[in-house]
Amino acid sequence: MNDTSGRRDFLKLGMAGLAAAGALTAVSAEKAAAQAASDSVLRTALDRGKLIVGTGSTNAPWHFENDAGELVGMDITMGRILAKGLFDDPTKVEFVMQDPAQRIPNVTTNKVDITIQFMTMSAQRSQLINFSRPYYVEGVALLTLPSSENKTFDKLLAGGSATRVSILQNVDAETSVHYALPQAQVMQIDTQANVLQALESKRVDAAAVDLSTVRW
Structure with a gap:
C-alpha cells in the first residue's frame, strides 16, 4: 500500500x-x-x-x-x-x-x-x-458536504494548508488529521455535535468523525 x-x-x-x-x-x-x-x-x-x-x-x-x-x-x-x-x-x-x-x-x-x-x-x-x-x-472517517467543491479526498489533499478540518478536541486530534491531510488546518471543537455543525455551516471543508458515528 x-x-x-x-x-x-x-x-x-x-x-x-x-x-x-x-x-x-x-x-x-x-x-x-x-x-x-x-x-x-x-x-x-x-x-x-x-x-x-x-x-x-x-x-x-x-x-x-x-x-x-x-x-x-x-x-x-x-x-x-x-x-x-x-x-x-x-x-x-x-x-x-x-x-x-x-x-x-x-x-x-x-x-x-x-x-x-x-x-x-x-x-x-x-x-x-x-x-x-x-x-x-475505533477508526476515523472524513465527512464532506455533497454540495462542496472539495467533497473528495483528492480535493481535500490537494487543498493543502487551505483545507480546514473539524475534529473533537483530543490529545491525538492534530496527529489524526495530519496522518491523512498533512497540511490541513485543524479546528478542535468541544463536542461531536459542534464538530458536525462546523461542517454544516461551511466553516470547515471536512469533519473528522469516529467511524462508529458515521455508521450510526
Whole structure:
C-alpha cells in the first residue's frame, strides 16, 4: 500500500476503555464487597449504594438522548452493566454529564467514581488515571458536504494548508488529521455535535468523525 492510499483509508485505530482513579471491575456483588479495601473508590461506591459515572450526551451511538429524553448508548449500557456487577441491580448508577475536557479531572478530584465516555487510551493519560481493558477499537472517517467543491479526498489533499478540518478536541486530534491531510488546518471543537455543525455551516471543508458515528 502506498502512502496516498494509506491516507485515503484514514483508519487511525485507537482503544477505548473505562477510566477510573482506582480499579473498578465488574464482578459479583458479594466478591466486590469482599475485595474492596477500606479506603478504595470501590469501597466508597459500595458503601454509598450506587455508582457515579461521568459521561456525555452528545456523541451517538455512545452517549446521547433518545426521543423521550432518556440517556442511552453504549457507554450508558456499560455503566448499567457495571452497576449490575457491583450491586446486582443495573439501576444503581447515577450519570453525571461532563464535557470531554472533564473526563480525567472529574475522576482525579472524585466528582465521579469512573468515566465511561468513549475515551482513547494513551500513555500520557495513563500517568493520571487507570484504564480498564479496551472494549472497542475505533477508526476515523472524513465527512464532506455533497454540495462542496472539495467533497473528495483528492480535493481535500490537494487543498493543502487551505483545507480546514473539524475534529473533537483530543490529545491525538492534530496527529489524526495530519496522518491523512498533512497540511490541513485543524479546528478542535468541544463536542461531536459542534464538530458536525462546523461542517454544516461551511466553516470547515471536512469533519473528522469516529467511524462508529458515521455508521450510526
